[in-house]
Amino acid sequence: MSDINSVLSFADSGLEASLERLGNFISIPSISADPAHNADCERAAKWLAAELKALGFDASVRPTTGRPMIVAHYTPKRSAAKTPHVLFYGHYDVQPADPLDLWNTP
Numbered sequence: 092m093s094d095i096n097s098v099l100s101f102a103d104s105g106l107e108a109s110l111e112r113l114g115n116f117i118s119i120p121s122i123s124a125d126p127a128h129n130a131d132c133e134r135a136a137k138w139l140a141a142e143l144k145a146l147g148f149d150a151s152v153r154p155t156t157g158r159p160m161i162v163a164h165y166t167p168k169r170s171a172a173k174t175p176h177v178l179f180y181g182h183y184d185v186q187p188a189d190p191l192d193l194w195n196t197p
Contacts, residue, residue, distance in 0.1 A: 123184035132158045
């Protein structure tokens with residue numbers, strides 16, 4: 092896939108599956124600021140690592156002094172020396188819902 096049209100076509104072809112994965116992921120109440128959701132944060136980390144593995148990444152959940160982190164690597168089939176490297180950093184935990192009166196939906 093060397094041109095943008097090929098990339099967009101590929102993304103479009105998997106859109107429904109991607110949206111389903113996203114829905115499954117965001118249904119986990121991984122509220123790291125609330126100790127009552129510690130198990131949910133662990134579950135979200137494991138879910139994310141499993142999904143990354145299913146997409147071809149070498150992924151693992153690693154313990155930290157706080158919530159676990161996920162580290163994933165993807166080794167392309169072509170020479171790594173000629174392949175751009177990308178670092179993606181993101182949070183898999185969510186913000187607490189409080190104050191509830193500021194939300195338009197549950």
